[in-house]
Amino acid sequence: MTGFSEANIQDNAHILDKDTNRLIIEKNDRYFQTKEQPQIIVRTVKRVNKLTPKHLNKFKRTVFIVAGVKKNKHNVQIYSSRDLHSAFTADTQVNIIHAEVSELRSRNKATFNKGLRFVFKACATxxxxxxxxxxxxxxxxxxxxxxxxxxHKIALPIALAIALLITGLVYFFKKDPKIKK
Structure with missing residues (x-):
């Protein structure tokens, strides 16, 4: 482990497992060998609100994955330094988190870490x-x-099914002679 790697993990809530730690360290070590030297910092905190890292605007080429944990509640947020805003738009951040939302809300440590590894890999990609x-x-x-x-692959079929249902109901009520206005 290098000194660079250790700064990328701040597990104040003590929820990261060794597979998650290894992934963070190994990918950031690879980044350290590049010209740009981007970083992905993973922090866990013992609260679920106010997760924005301090002095975020002073960082360059940095993405923060902040996991807030309090009792049985989890909140995971992604933040990026200004130079990465074009890659990490609000839609991108939301899509990454929503792709594994059930794992990220899990009370099971292994399941939560699986979801967190997915988020990390998505940020790395x-x-x-x-x-x-x-x-x-x-x-x-x-x-x-x-x-x-x-x-939202499933949203379109659901919308079409609802539209068909409404159309069918409208047709039924117009054709049924027993129903008078």
């Missing part, structure tokens, strides 16, 4: 695409990337 790095084992697969880029 976004950074790799931003700086045109080649994708590696620490990035999302194509199927996982599709899960993020098309999070």
């Amino acid at each position: 976004t950074i790799d695409q931003q700086y045109e790095y080649s994708l590696d084992k620490y990035d999302l697969t194509n199927d996982e990337q599709t899960k993020i880029s098309h999070p």
Whole structure:
């Protein structure tokens, strides 16, 4: 472990497991070997609100994944330094978190860490695409990337089913002679 790696993990809520720690350290070590040296910092805190990192505007090429934990509630947020705002738009951040929302809300530590690793890999993939790095084992697969880029696949079929139901009800009420206005 390098001194650079240790600064990327701040587990104040003591919820990160060794697989999550290893992923964070290994990917950030790879970033440390690049010209741009981006960072993904993962912090856990013992609160679920006010998760914005202090002095965020002073960081460059940095993404923060902040997990707030209080009792049985979890809140995960993604923040990026100003130079990465174009890659981490609000929609991108929401889509990443919503792709694994059930795992991120889980009270089970292993399940929560699985979701957090997904969020980390999604952020790493976004950074790799931003700086045109080649994708590696620490990035999302194509199927996982599709899960993020098309999070509302089920919304259209549901909307069509509701429209058909309403159309059917309107037709039924217009045709039924027993129903008078």
